[in-house]
Amino acid sequence: MPNALSTFLTLTVDGVSYGMMLFLISVGLTITMGVMRVVNLTHSAFAMIGGYFTLWLIGFGGLHYFAALPLGVAATMLLSLLLERTLYQWVYKSDPLGQLLMTIGMTFVATAIVKNIAGPQIQSIALPGLLTGQLALGAFSVSVYRVFVLLLSVAVAGALWLCLEYTTFGARLRAAVDNPRMARCVGINVPMVFSITFAIGCGLAALGGAVGTQMLPLEPYYGLKYLVLVLIVVAVGGVGSLKGSLYSALLLGLIDTWGRYYIPALGGFIIYLSVLAILLARPRGLVARVG
Amino acid sequence: MNKSSDLNVIAPAFGRQRYNWTDVGLLAAAVVTFIFGEYYLALAAVVVVMAIFALSLDLAQGYGGVESLGHAAFFGTGAYAAALYALHVSPEPISGLLVGAVAAGAVGLLSGFAVLRTRGLTQLMLTLAVATLLFELANVAKPITNGDDGLSGYDVSPVLGLFQFDIFGRTAFVYGCVVLVLVYALLKKLVNSSIGLTAQGIRENQVRMRMLGVPVERRLWVLYTISAAIAGVAGALSAQINRIVGLDSLAFMMSANVVVMLALGGTGRLYGAFFGAIIFVVLSDRAAAVDPTNWLAALGIVLILIVRYAPEGVAGWLAKRGQRRAK
Numbered sequence: 001m002p003n004a005l006s007t008f009l010t011l012t013v014d015g016v017s018y019g020m021m022l023f024l025i026s027v028g029l030t031i032t033m034g035v036m037r038v039v040n041l042t043h044s045a046f047a048m049i050g051g052y053f054t055l056w057l058i059g060f061g062g063l064h065y066f067a068a069l070p071l072g073v074a075a076t077m078l079l080s081l082l083l084e085r086t087l088y089q090w091v092y093k094s095d096p097l098g099q100l101l102m103t104i105g106m107t108f109v110a111t112a113i114v115k116n117i118a119g120p121q122i123q124s125i126a127l128p129g130l131l132t133g134q135l136a137l138g139a140f141s142v143s144v145y146r147v148f149v150l151l152l153s154v155a156v157a158g159a160l161w162l163c164l165e166y167t168t169f170g171a172r173l174r175a176a177v178d179n180p181r182m183a184r185c186v187g188i189n190v191p192m193v194f195s196i197t198f199a200i201g202c203g204l205a206a207l208g209g210a211v212g213t214q215m216l217p218l219e220p221y222y223g224l225k226y227l228v229l230v231l232i233v234v235a236v237g238g239v240g241s242l243k244g245s246l247y248s249a250l251l252l253g254l255i256d257t258w259g260r261y262y263i264p265a266l267g268g269f270i271i272y273l274s275v276l277a278i279l280l281a282r283p284r285g286l287v288a289r290v291g
Numbered sequence: 292m293n294k295s296s297d298l299n300v301i302a303p304a305f306g307r308q309r310y311n312w313t314d315v316g317l318l319a320a321a322v323v324t325f326i327f328g329e330y331y332l333a334l335a336a337v338v339v340v341m342a343i344f345a346l347s348l349d350l351a352q353g354y355g356g357v358e359s360l361g362h363a364a365f366f367g368t369g370a371y372a373a374a375l376y377a378l379h380v381s382p383e384p385i386s387g388l389l390v391g392a393v394a395a396g397a398v399g400l401l402s403g404f405a406v407l408r409t410r411g412l413t414q415l416m417l418t419l420a421v422a423t424l425l426f427e428l429a430n431v432a433k434p435i436t437n438g439d440d441g442l443s444g445y446d447v448s449p450v451l452g453l454f455q456f457d458i459f460g461r462t463a464f465v466y467g468c469v470v471l472v473l474v475y476a477l478l479k480k481l482v483n484s485s486i487g488l489t490a491q492g493i494r495e496n497q498v499r500m501r502m503l504g505v506p507v508e509r510r511l512w513v514l515y516t517i518s519a520a521i522a523g524v525a526g527a528l529s530a531q532i533n534r535i536v537g538l539d540s541l542a543f544m545m546s547a548n549v550v551v552m553l554a555l556g557g558t559g560r561l562y563g564a565f566f567g568a569i570i571f572v573v574l575s576d577r578a579a580a581v582d583p584t585n586w587l588a589a590l591g592i593v594l595i596l597i598v599r600y601a602p603e604g605v606a607g608w609l610a611k612r613g614q615r616r617a618k
Contacts, residue, residue: 033412090599096411097358098598101554104547105598108591115584228423228543235416269427275420277404283409285419 006140008283011257017146018215019253020153025226026283027160027245028201035177036194038088039096041103043205044230045110045223050076050206051213052118055125073206075232080202084195106180107223115220124213149211155240157205157246164242173197177240232275238285247286310479313609317565321468325461332460338572339467340529343474345552347521352550353559354482356494357407360415360546361422362522364402365395367541368425369523370530371436373564377531378445384531385450388470392520393529398425399519402510407511419543426541441537456532463532470528474521478561481517490514491559551590555597557604559593566605 029043054072057063063071083106091102131148134141164170175183176190184190209216216226233252237244251273259270278286324335344366351357369391376390402421406414429436436442449455454462481487487511492500501507530536539545548571556567578586601608 039412039415087595090595094598094602097352097554097558098602099519100358100360100415101551102595102598104551105594107593108587108594110591112584112586112588112591115587224543224547228419231416231419232423235413239412266431269424269431272420272427273422276417276424279413279417279420280405283405283413285413 007261009140010142011261013142013150013253014146015254015257016250017150017153018257019250020157021149021208021212021215022233022253023246023249024153024156024227025205025212026230026237026249027157027242028198028203028205029230030234030237030240030242030245031197031201033234034238036092036198038091039099039103040091041231042106042110042223043202043229044227045107045228046076046080046202046220047205047209047212047226048218048220049079049110049209050203050291051125051209051218052114053206054210055118055123055213055218058125058231064137065125065131069207069210071125072210073203076206076282077199081123081195081199084198088198107227109219111223114222118218118220120220122217122219124217125210127214145214149215152211153208156204157168160204160242169196232272236275236278236285238282238287241285241287244285244287249285292464296354297358313562317562318472325464325468329459329461332464334539334573334576336460336463336467336532337576338352338568339464339471340525340532341549341552341566341572342568343467343471343525343528344522345556345568346478346561347383347518347525348549348553349558349564350478350482350521351515351518352553353561353563355490355511355518357515357518358411358415359406359418359510360543360550361418361420362518362549363541363543363545364422364425365399365519366526366529366545366549367422367536368398368538369395369526370540371429371442371526372523373530374442374445374536375435376441377447381595382446382448384447384466387446387447387525387531388524391523391530391537393523395526396516396520398523399516403512403519404517407508407515414554417541418485419546421544422546423540426538426543429538429541436536436538441535443535445534447531447534460532467528467532474524475561478521482561486510486513486610514563551594553604554594555604557606557608560606560610563606565606570605 009216023045025047028046029040031079032038032040032043048120050072053075054068057071058065061068087106091099094102127145131145133144135144135147149163164173172183172188172193175186175188183193209218209222216222220223232243233249236252237246237248252275255274256268256271260268263270321335324331328335335379344362347365351362353357372394372512373387373391375474376387377384381387381493398421406417406421409417430438432438447456448550450462454466456462482491488506489500491503492503493507493511497507526540529540552567552571553563554567555570556565575586575590578589597604603611
């Protein structure tokens with residue numbers, strides 16, 4: 001059955017690229033939650049903000065897609081850094097429930113601001129000609145856009161890993177994660193390291209939000225609508241584990257894509273059923289952090 | 292809570308078992324609404340439903356320390372159960388409430404098994420996953436639930452065979468208030484019973500309660516199931532009053548709203564549920580009529596400020612004022 005096989009392959013590529021985008025959006029959250037111990041329900045809103053910044057840079061700034069993308073991400077990072085230095089200082093001081101309420105409050109505010117500026121309609125960023133069309137390989141064909149998302153996310157994830165493993169900043173971050181007090185004692189500016197990490201996480205979310213608009217279209221309620229999805233990726237992966245987030249994002253992306261195609265009657269139900277099953281079997285996620 | 296001297300802790304603890312002026316004031320407010328607020332009775336009925344819902348969350352969160360981002364699971368289950376019961380079995384409302392309570396309680400019992408094994412963030416995620424699962428289930432099971440269109444077309448017969456539901460919502464409001472009073476009385480009894488007191492102990496220090504020989508898991512399980520059943524009552528009430536049950540009764544926003552309400556009102560005091568429901572429902576109704584977008588922004592800002600400056604909500608602020616006056 002070459003047809004069934006090529007469909008399966010196409011779905012797999014789609015699922016992996018969807019999963020990688022989910023990884024980009026959620027990886028920052030696993031760090032803020034697991035490492036900085038902050039329940040940050042505003043995280044998905046940063047993905048939305050990144051998407052809108054990119055959209056506006058293209059629409060009003062007249063920039064090319066590939067120029068607007070990094071600028072949009074940079075603008076979101078700047079904004080997140082600003083917020084982290086100000087409003088999030090209150091969040092850090094609250095208990096978990098307070099953090100949850102404060103950050104969901106911030107998401108409400110972000111939603112309202114975006115709705116006022118951009119209007120309530122659903123939008124997506126128009127792709128440049130380079131990214132439209134299909135890549136065909138015999139009977140097997142896959143959209144160029146999906147491959148682009150896939151490659152970009154893999155590159156970013158790789159860069160992230162290299163940065164964590166081989167740079168001084170990565171070493172500082174790992175030290176700050178493992179033992180914040182000791183790290184402070186040896187002269188690492190822990191709050192600064194966390195600030196930068198927070199901004200990087202938000203930047204990754206912004207990138208995911210901006211390149212993923214064909215899969216998760218932009219709208220003012222983006223931050224609330226996809227929050228559950230992002231939280232689930234983090235919880236399934238194991239809070240605080242980058243590797244876990246990667247596995248769970250890929251797994252959920254694949255399950256969702258396959259499920260929607262092969263068992264359309266169940267639609268989005270399958271993904272939540274698997275989430276429940278996984279969390280029942282492994283309450284601390286796929287890759288539980290030790291200690 | 293445990294920073295003052297022993298006497299200051301014990302005295303209010305016993306005081307809490309009695310009914311006081313706040314209860315009288317709330318009852319008076321309900322009566323005044325019924326007599327003078329005939330155009331607002333529909334809104335008042337929503338307040339009553341949400342107050343019951345918030346009370347159920349207060350039991351789990353404020354007393355048991357179980358954090359939930361998915362309490363809509365029980366509200367929606369109760370609502371759908373009551374609607375299906377009215378549609379297929381009997382339009383009698385009081386048995387409908389019980390059906391809603393039992394169905395939601397069953398969901399609480401089952402999901403509690405998973406949810407209560409964990410704490411903190413994972414617990415939040417599990418409650419969220421349960422609620423989302425039920426939401427998607429209701430969405431998929433279109434032949435039974437009617438999916439996006441909502442379940443409607445069922446009839447609700449007069450309460451006790453005497454009071455017909457009228458177009459002004461008089462019966463609905465009084466019916467809701469009676470249910471609310473009963474739930475409140477039950478909860479007041481419950482939180483001051485041995486199970487309620489041990490639950491508070493568990494909330495404060497789980498390890499110590501275990502050392503004292505308290506069956507921690509079982510206590511929390513019972514508490515969570517009761518909380519779920521009460522949320523189911525709220526959902527069933529909403530189904531009977533509104534004559535329609537939509538997917539929104541299971542949605543994340545429903546769970547988030549009730550958490551917000553309880554935060555506004557204050558947790559662990561029961562009154563918080565009343566204040567939170569009144570403030571949230573009335574304000575959101577008024578503001579949504581004027582400007583829904585900026586209402587969301589205002590709500591967000593209020594949330595941030597409440598957590599920063601009044602973490603115990605309106606009820607906590609009132610209680611502190613009361614204590615200061617007593618001194």
